[in-house]
Amino acid sequence: MKFSPLLNELIQALTCLPGVGNKSAQRMAFHLLERNRKGAIDLSNMLHNAMEHIHHCKRCRTFTEDELCEICRHPEREASGLLCIVESPQDVLAIEQTLSYKGQYFVLMGHLSPIDGVGPEEIGLNELETRFSAGGIDEVILATNPTVEGEATAHYIAQLCAAHNVEASRIAHGVPVGGELEYIDGNTLTHAFSGRRKL
Template sequence: MKFSPLLDELIQSLRCLPGVGPKSAQRMAFQLLERDRKAGLKLASALSSAMSDVGHCQSCRTYTEETLCPICASHKRGTSSTICVVETPADVLAIEAGGHFTGRYFVLLGHLSPLDGVGPEELGLALLERHLASGDVAELILATNPTVEGEATAHFIADMARRHKVMISRIAHGVPVGGELEYVDSTTLALSFNGRLPL
């Protein structure tokens, strides 16, 4: 037995969300129908305008519906001479939550992965090279994830940036604050020794 066509379609459509299986989709549909149809309608309109209108910032490639994202459009940060390269827009948010970085970003929207057909072109590296060639950039901070693909991407970008007169740095790998040495993996420990700083 199935529900009515509209309800079936709603449950089926909800499954496009990551981590939502048949049971969760059913629960979500019932919850919205039962408790909060207004919120459901609001979600529908938010979804449809975001899917149609959100594009990429022409300077840093993060998601925005304007030509430039708020950071690139800001007078103070948009012309900063420090660019931080990250993999995803969520990484921008994580760094911004700290509030210590005052430069601008460049969002790769992925990492190099030749098997999946993701090369330099898909990561917008031509745009990044134009930024570097403009002479406005003094330092490039590589903040890709400390994974195999992230490291490979960082090295590829570093090679590219060396052709321009730019200082290149990689964020430090080491023991996270609040972590206990006993439970940190050996690779991280080794990196924390290699990256030790004089006191």
């Protein structure tokens, strides 16, 4: 015997959330039923709404419910001629929070990973090429993650940039501000040395 059929189905449905197994789903279901039915109804409506209306921005591929996202609609950002390429919308948020970058973005929604069947087309590189051809971009800043896949993706896009005569740069990798040298891994230190700047 298990819980009532409907309750089992709810628990099953909750396991579609990442990092939520059967036990957590049970806990969530009981919590919602017992203490927060209104929250659950709100969540239900919001999930429905979001899945129906949120899609990719036509221009930068981030998630938005409009045709173009807020950043792509900004005329000053378009005039900057800067295009920052990141892996995910969360990366856009992180960069925006620094308040130091005033250009546009292109969100790959992943990275090249041939083993998982993610090729250039899956991360929107044909759209990126169309944008290069349309002109208006002076410099591409490659801000993919400093992982093996992220580096490979950056390298691939740098070649695309070269083919379209667009300048490409990679964000600096080195010792994080506030970090202590003795705790930094060798690979990062090597990057910090090779990327040193004249004072």
